Amino acid sequence: MFTNKxxxxxxxxxxxxxxxxxxxxxxxxxxxxxxxxxxxxAQKVYELVCTKAENIVKTAENLSGEYGIPIVNxxxxxxxxxxxxxxxxTKAPLIGKxxxxxxxxxxxxxxxxxxxxxxxATADYERTFIRTIPEVLASTERxxxxxxxxxxxxxxxxxxxxxxxxxxKEAAFLTxxxxxxxxAKLVAFCNAVEDNPFMAGAFHxxxxxxxxxxxxxxxxxxxxxxxxxxxxxxxxxxxxxxxRTAFKITRAGQLxxxxxxxxxxxxxxxxxxxLAPTPAMGDSVAQILEEMGIQTVGGHGTTAALALxxxxxxxxxxxxxxxxxxxxxxxxxxxxxxxxxxAAEKGAIxxxxxxAMTCVCSVGLDMIAIPGDTPATxxxxxxxxxxxxxxxxNKTTAVRIIPAPNKGVGDEVSFGGLLGRxxxxxxxxxxxxxxxxxxxxxxxxxxxxxx
Amino acid sequence: xxxxVTVTGKDKKGIIATVSSFLSGKGANIEDISQTIxxxxxxxxxxxxxxxxxxxxxxxxxxxxxxxxxxxxxxYMQHEDIFNAMHSV
Numbered sequence: 001m002f003t004n005k006x007x008x009x010x011x012x013x014x015x016x017x018x019x020x021x022x023x024x025x026x027x028x029x030x031x032x033x034x035x036x037x038x039x040x041x042a043q044k045v046y047e048l049v050c051t052k053a054e055n056i057v058k059t060a061e062n063l064s065g066e067y068g069i070p071i072v073n074x075x076x077x078x079x080x081x082x083x084x085x086x087x088x089x090t091k092a093p094l095i096g097k098x099x100x101x102x103x104x105x106x107x108x109x110x111x112x113x114x115x116x117x118x119x120x121a122t123a124d125y126e127r128t129f130i131r132t133i134p135e136v137l138a139s140t141e142r143x144x145x146x147x148x149x150x151x152x153x154x155x156x157x158x159x160x161x162x163x164x165x166x167x168x169k170e171a172a173f174l175t176x177x178x179x180x181x182x183x184a185k186l187v188a189f190c191n192a193v194e195d196n197p198f199m200a201g202a203f204h205x206x207x208x209x210x211x212x213x214x215x216x217x218x219x220x221x222x223x224x225x226x227x228x229x230x231x232x233x234x235x236x237x238x239x240x241x242x243x244r245t246a247f248k249i250t251r252a253g254q255l256x257x258x259x260x261x262x263x264x265x266x267x268x269x270x271x272x273x274x275l276a277p278t279p280a281m282g283d284s285v286a287q288i289l290e291e292m293g294i295q296t297v298g299g300h301g302t303t304a305a306l307a308l309x310x311x312x313x314x315x316x317x318x319x320x321x322x323x324x325x326x327x328x329x330x331x332x333x334x335x336x337x338x339x340x341x342x343a344a345e346k347g348a349i350x351x352x353x354x355x356a357m358t359c360v361c362s363v364g365l366d367m368i369a370i371p372g373d374t375p376a377t378x379x380x381x382x383x384x385x386x387x388x389x390x391x392x393x394n395k396t397t398a399v400r401i402i403p404a405p406n407k408g409v410g411d412e413v414s415f416g417g418l419l420g421r422x423x424x425x426x427x428x429x430x431x432x433x434x435x436x437x438x439x440x441x442x443x444x445x446x447x448x449x450x451x
Numbered sequence: 452x453x454x455x456v457t458v459t460g461k462d463k464k465g466i467i468a469t470v471s472s473f474l475s476g477k478g479a480n481i482e483d484i485s486q487t488i489x490x491x492x493x494x495x496x497x498x499x500x501x502x503x504x505x506x507x508x509x510x511x512x513x514x515x516x517x518x519x520x521x522x523x524x525x526x527y528m529q530h531e532d533i534f535n536a537m538h539s540v
Binding site: 009065069 | 455457459485487494496507508509510512513525527528529530531532533534535536537538539540
């Protein structure tokens, strides 16, 4: 039985430390929607999503009211659309637009799954599909897209990497009037997971049940507040405290996930143990690292502090949930984290340091604005670097980078809301096009052959 | 079904009376009350049985929050499961 202190602690976490359930994401399989024509398929997709997720917003609001914990985002992920539209890939945008309409009907902010999985090779229909992504992201509001370009088991598909460099550029260019927001709704993955509840990289894998509820917990503010109480503790104690805090946060997520699944007639999928920041003050992962003792995030020691944080969150969270999955790591999106934004403005954090940080946490180079004139091959090379980190370390890595149209270092992009704002960061100017133009595959590492 | 009602804020007269008469008016059965006063700061925690109330808990929680605003306190009503989940192994 809980004590009065426990009750007051929970309320303080919500009131002052931004404890929330970050997202309830319903994964829906679209495989049963495939019909003879794209038009019929799109109609069926719209109907299915609207029916299955009809009550997602209301259910989340009720749960939030009952437990007294905010549930920030209600979202839907679907089967990668490249599979659903394989027979008519040039018409895949019809399905994308139907999904965007469904998101509006349901009243949810994002829907993920305009995706393709090409980690080993690119099939013809996938090549066509990937080329439709920029236009679809420019003509929709709430649809998110992702492409898996590599895995530890299959290596890295460099043809897809090259194509994605171009797709990012075009997605940003076609949405130049909104600072290139199209690119902010696109993720290039290595080792993409099938049960990720977080956008923009969520999709519903083919190995999943028909309808699933996955929940992402959060609470960087709660962790930071806990650490403020032990300013002089050694790092062993710091890790222990983070574990205990992560346990409590995750238990709240587990409770909500189970109950949400029951009320929405869906299978309980997973709880994702990620620490996800928002642009709000006091809801920052960067500030946790600074609380641990780094003057400004990006300084030497940042990677070590992040490694401790990421691992302790997992250890605390795993015990608190019956099924853990998704990305489960600390997110470091630059534009969505007030501490990161400040560090980037001061020039304290660079792309190189961010890349190093992605070796020890999920998910990758996330929400970073770079000069709009960065060549597509340089963006592709960044994707290749991140994919290599993921492939060799058996972890998920991703790139969500925004080549800000008509902007350079010193300018700022602003998307508003959860996507936040970010200063344009410098990239290395040396040419990587020869490496990218070679194509082919980077073979899977020797340690992937475990059979 | 049991809920936890938490009332916090600056101490003043009649808080317990106001909150308990609101709850009993709704048909809730108060099973346990504890309160502490730290300086001017007042914190009261009630465990209430709300099984016989037809209203949804989320709606009731909203009304509690409203009542809190009226009397200048902060009032939460939450399902007890959230505390059991977060604070026990």
